[in-house]
Amino acid sequence: MDKHKVPYKIYLEEVEMPKAWYNLRADMVNKPAPLLNPATLEPCTAEELEKVFCSELVKQELDDVNPYIEIPEEIRNFYRMYRPSPLVRAYCLEEKLKTPAKIYYKFEGNNTSGSHKLNSAIAQAYFAKEQGLKGVTTETGAGQWGTALSMACAYFGLDCKVYMVKVSYEQKPFRREVMRTYGADVTPSPSMDTEIGREINANYPGTTGSLGCAISEAVEKATSMADYKYVLGSVLNLVMLHQSVIGLEAKAAMDKYGIKPDIIIGSAGGGSNLGGLIAPFMGEKIKGKADYRIIAVEPESCPSFTRGKYAYDFCDTGHVAPLAKMCTLGSEFIPAANHAGGLRYHGMSATLSQLYVDGLLEAVSVPQTSVFEAAQEFARVEGILPAPESAHAIKAAMDEAIKCRETGEEKTILFGLTGTGYFDMVAYKKFNDKEMEDYAPSDEEIKKALEKLPVV
Amino acid sequence: MDKHKVPYKIYLEEVEMPKAWYNLRADMVNKPAPLLNPATLEPCTAEELEKVFCSELVKQELDDVNPYIEIPEEIRNFYRMYRPSPLVRAYCLEEKLKTPAKIYYKFEGNNTSGSHKLNSAIAQAYFAKEQGLKGVTTETGAGQWGTALSMACAYFGLDCKVYMVKVSYEQKPFRREVMRTYGADVTPSPSMDTEIGREINANYPGTTGSLGCAISEAVEKATSMADYKYVLGSVLNLVMLHQSVIGLEAKAAMDKYGIKPDIIIGSAGGGSNLGGLIAPFMGEKIKGKADYRIIAVEPESCPSFTRGKYAYDFCDTGHVAPLAKMCTLGSEFIPAANHAGGLRYHGMSATLSQLYVDGLLEAVSVPQTSVFEAAQEFARVEGILPAPESAHAIKAAMDEAIKCRETGEEKTILFGLTGTGYFDMVAYKKFNDKEMEDYAPSDEEIKKALEKLPVV
Secondary structure, three states: OHHHOOOOEEOOOHHHOOOEEEOHHHHOOOOOOOOEOOOOOOEOOHHHHHOOOOHHHHHHHHOOOOOEEEOOHHHHHHHHHHOOOOEEEOHHHHHHHOOOOEEEEEEOOOOOOOEOOHHHHHHHHHHHHHOOOOEEEEEEOOOHHHHHHHHHHHHHOOEEEEEEEHHHHHHOHHHHHHHHHOOOEEEEEOOOOOHHHHHHHHHOOOOOOOHHHHHHHHHHHHHHOOOEEEOOOOOOHHHHHHHHHHHHHHHHHHHHOOOOOOEEEEEOOOOHHHHHHHHHHHHHHHOOOOOOEEEEEEEOOOOHHHHOEEEEEEOOOOOOOOEEEEEEOOOOOOOOOOOOHHHOOOOOOHHHHHHHHOOOOEEEEEOHHHHHHHHHHHHHHHOOOEOHHHHHHHHHHHHHHHHHHHHOOOOEEEEEEOEEOOOOHHHHHHHHOOOOOOOOOOHHHHHHHHHOOOOO | OHHHOOOOEEOOOHHHOOOEEEOHHHHOOOOOOOOEOOOOOOEOOHHHHHOOOOHHHHHHHHOOOOOEEEOOHHHHHHHHHHOOOOEEEOHHHHHHHOOOOEEEEEEOOOOOOOEOOHHHHHHHHHHHHHOOOOEEEEEEOOOHHHHHHHHHHHHHOOEEEEEEEHHHHHHOHHHHHHHHHOOOEEEEEOOOOOHHHHHHHHHOOOOOOOHHHHHHHHHHHHHHOOOEEEOOOOOOHHHHHHHHHHHHHHHHHHHHOOOOOOEEEEEOOOOHHHHHHHHHHHHHHHOOOOOOEEEEEEEOOOOHHHHOEEEEEEOOOOOOOOEEEEEEOOOOOOOOOOOOHHHOOOOOOHHHHHHHHOOOOEEEEEOHHHHHHHHHHHHHHHOOOEOHHHHHHHHHHHHHHHHHHHHOOOOEEEEEEOEEOOOOHHHHHHHHOOOOOOOOOOHHHHHHHHHOOOOO
8 A cells, every 4th residue: 555655536625726717828928929800900909809708708818917816706616516626646557557657647527518628618607697698609519618518507597509510410419418408509500590600501501510610600699699798618818717727726736745747748629728737837837946848739630739830810710700829720721530529620729829839838749549549548447438639648648658667767747637538439439440540631731721821 | 615614525535435345234133035046946055156156256145244344455446546436515406496405415427437336346357357267247238337347347357248238239339339448348139149149039030138138148158158257237235235335435424524314315226326325324223323214216117116026036037047035026027118227127136125124214216207307407506417317316315305495404315326327318318308208007017017926
């Protein structure tokens, strides 16, 4: 038992849970570039953003001064239902890999939404309720964000209208049913109840939709009704702010046992979980108090960091949302079919992009089959069946642990395990049946997509 | 915050976790009746049982003397990956119901198997490994047991052959994929690789199988191979023994905060989770140290306790397994289509049956739609999407809490939340679409099935 001095799972006491979110931007030397209005190409004002988003959330989005923003008590009470999430010492994985490395993961899948998305969903629903709104609209692709938002809205008694990309709506009926069980109104997109939906249906009969189109529908719906606003589950600064609860808890748990990570790893789609996990560690790094290696993991099929360009780009394919300066493959880049639906985004959080170009954040890309191999190996020894998105971080963490085996270094690795794979069994089946393929875009493809970047 | 003196979730420290299982039978005045050999109708000897089951498990099955049986360290280490499970104070549900009652639930769904089944699966796999076996066989209907056993076998490097009722195999491909991801060999039953499977396929072309048939196939397969034994996930005394970890943790957590439940509630199919949850509390009740109300909840469509007979009966429809003295509807009773697959068993644990006839345990039956209504209400305020089986206990707990609202009594209610409903969305869809129906068997139906009880 002595080797298990650090328990398998470190749970903070409820009184030790964070009372404020950490706003990393306040401590950044080079601030992330502002969002631009797509019509004027000028920085978005609060007034412009408030036409689409809740007022308090706009304030958070624009705040790069205050390092701590208090978490309202109602949100903290909801957090208590499923947080603190465990920080797990992966003893069994270490043994399996025969590595001297010490591996920890912060597990965010222990709630019905199955992922970290709930951390921001409950906050956004709360501020919508506080503003006296009747409801919110959003889009969902893989379905984790839609599920989380449905739960949050059910809790606060808000209407929740979800535009679900038609192909997912049809192929993932169970995801849709979870949202309906929580009372959400789920519409396949493109639909016939928005102008843009009708237009797309007319121009592309039989289309199965896209995230860009679903965003446009959700924004149109929200702005056409008096008491509704649009909410978004990733990319934005405000989402990273809410997700900082992951990193704050992880750091508090590690501090409690005197553990200091050498390497911190997270998978990156829009960047919300990675940004949340690393926030307090990056804050120390920026201030020169510690020197962590911090690594973003992205799919080889959608390599925004490792092969993209740092430039202003549209956030959506419909070009109705503001422009952001970010690592991007171009808003017209179409990633190959990749089962990690949550990582199929052409761009990246502006904050993380700034950290990347400043050399504070590394990035690696990994092929899909190697990710599922890692997922399976992890599941067999650690019990948890990970979401494909989360498994990108597992793969990179295992690679680092194996390097330690070779060099004999006893490094401490922390990674974010963002969610469970219960609704991803179609992808696992493909892997089990050995029908999964890898795909990396050619230089030509990326070059072509980057040529369409807007001139700002 | 003062009202939240008891935290939302009580987690024991790892060092506070039970080091021994509690064997309730040792403290029972009237012991459960012994299993009978179906050929001789004499009590089964250890030698007879060891032809089918692992030796150490047979010892546990027959032990009604030793109150505590040590949990081997390897099993305790595995438990540490997902246990202690949280004891949750349902503050949000209490507020929603406007009840003065204090509601607690022990949540067993925070692991990939999605249910309490893993508590016994890991123990059974461990003892199989210790005996030097190559693998184990089992059957699965709804799939929770098969999933849990696959995980346990992957951990100990054992082969795992699962006979999955053909209708489930076809209708629940995702459950099957989870098992395959953990390396299990999943065969639809009836199959062509056992004698009994071939016989049934010949006699009933196109049959979609039954649990009784899958049991027979799994037993035949295990006994026809040198290094394999058969394992079972419910009904048996040994399973209740392993599941006592639920009750021991719940009681330790409540004792820590000076909480004493007035009412303890669990759903009952074969009885393993209910038996495990109530074990230490029932022990105190038997010894006159406390007077808890203890309530089993069963589906109206399969009312073994409330409308069955206490008698010796076959445990399987194929009549190859031993006979047990239990509350039964008759082994030929076919429960109506009911989505709580885990509760569609004609009989009941012999131990719980004895407690019921001795007046130490109450039972209620509830209709299916009311169970899903409770499940949905619970999910919306407490966040967790429950398995239909688990929701039977939620329904009964909510009914008791509502009674408290009417009488003004501040009772403390504890119930077992055995698992999550991620793989039950077909049932939820039926409920959401208002296509779910209730069904209770007629007196005539039950009388007819009970006429076929064996004469012992």
